[in-house]
Amino acid sequence: MSVINADIAHIFRNVADLLDIGNANPFRVRAYRRAADTLDGLGESVVDLLDRKEDLTELPGIGADLARKIHEIVETGRLAFLEQLQQKAGASFSDMMEIQGLGPRKVKALYDALGVRTVEELEQAALDGSVAGVRGFGAISQENIIKEIRRRRERGRRFLYRTARQAVAPLLEYLRRNPDVKHVEVAGSFRRCRESVGDIDILVTCRRGSRVTAYVTGYDQVSEVVSSGKTRTTVLLSSGLQVDLRVVPEVSRGAALVYFTGSKAHNVALRTRALQKGLKLNEYGLFDHEQRIAGRTEEDVYRKLGLSWITPELRENHGEIEAAGSGRLPRLITFDDIRGDLHMHTMRTDGRNSVREMAEAARAKGYEYIAITEHSRHVTIAGGLGPSELREHCRHIGRVDREMEGIRILKGVEVDILDNGSLDLPDEVLRELDLVIAAVHYSFELPRQRQTQRIVTALQHPLVNVLAHPTGRLIGTRDPCDVDMEAVIRAARDNGCLLEINASPRRLDLDERACRMAAEAGVRMVVGSDAHSTGQLDMMQYGINQARRGWLGPDDVVNTMSCSELLEQLGMKE
């Protein structure tokens, strides 16, 4: 029985929902949710912690009782307490509680009055009009339930960071065109550079008395006004993206930015810290009784809490507050640290531009080197190269490299890892290259042990330098393959391999937790754009965001090195 942290977190969230519905002590409910958050954010598997006989009550929000329950789940795969709750409640209501506007009270009321226990039954009840007759509901809430269920069905519930960025840019421009608007800032998970975002939070400050919330509802991409008040307006854009706009006073701008940037867990921890100092923190400022002692800037708010300013990417309550309190925040990598891009394709396979065009675009970005890394023959759909084709392509790369000034073009390959762990090209060809990236592109469904063994075998190959997109996930589309990441990290460390942070916005693979685990294990990483065109070289920034969320500094990432240092590092492999 192999239980992963997310399974335990899921069970705890179900318990929390059912306790909530059963009118349990709200702090008890919160304790389960908090424990689930802790497990989700943990860089290590709980099973391994238990194997090492570590004390789970050391983890934040886990006490004796929840530690015992975690033991039970790890050992049996189940939690008797949850099953009792489900039996008593007659159903699991977590699905319905995900619908906006429905919380525990309302879900319970609907179940008691109409017996609905699933989203489908609820939709039916709303369509035939019986929801409106339930005490606490009316025609409007019934209509909202129908709309919300439809909306959920029409689109996935989250947007890729890049998609959100594209949708929000023209809205920001529209807001800034309004002469009454002084500042426009995006907060929320978007500002924290999460790989996907559920909605967009925008903060504006404006001249007194101006009606910005009315102005935003007039934006031509608004398809629906969900709610609108004096200081807050929620709209849906035609792209399906939800935007929450908040108008905040200038004196509160920093406090509001902290508050609406989140994460929720970070905010709760900040407020608790404020309380310990006898202060109160809300979106209007930091208060000593009635006296506002900070609020205009984020720096002021953090400083008055005894903290240095924390970059938004780290605000997850994963240790950043303690680090900021003791001056141990890491110096994070930035785009300016990057000196080259080691993963890209050209029109020789499935890319759109020539080697020269890619090199010119990279040079224009200020890079000192790139590696051309075409697919190998197994990826037939991309026109992957066989041995002689790759050799010929490398001769071409060499010619372009000699002709070009100001940038070095390395010869590489993204060679497929076959399902037995061997490589798709013979060693004598791989040996002629500067860089060998290995990657899985099929058989994502292998059972955990075989998948792990397959990847570990590839990492043990003496010519492999980098493991590309290690889990194969496509955010929102394909789950990560079932692989023991800790074993992969160990294998990378023991065999002198690098792990890639693939910067493609739909991959972002490794994720931030794996980045942090790898760095702590002493494994270095490479951020690669996986560009298939010159424009896509810009995707590098998404990978940098991910690296920053994983607490990585420039020394954790090899493409911050000069070309000669890098080649030396790659050469150490053999």
Next chain:
DNA sequence: GCCGTTTTCGGCCCGACTGTTTTCAGTCG
């Protein structure tokens, strides 16, 4: 259910908005 530089018991983050209410509960972030 967790937790402790005021506490091992008694606290636990806080305000806006909505819809259905006659003064507010529920939900959200």
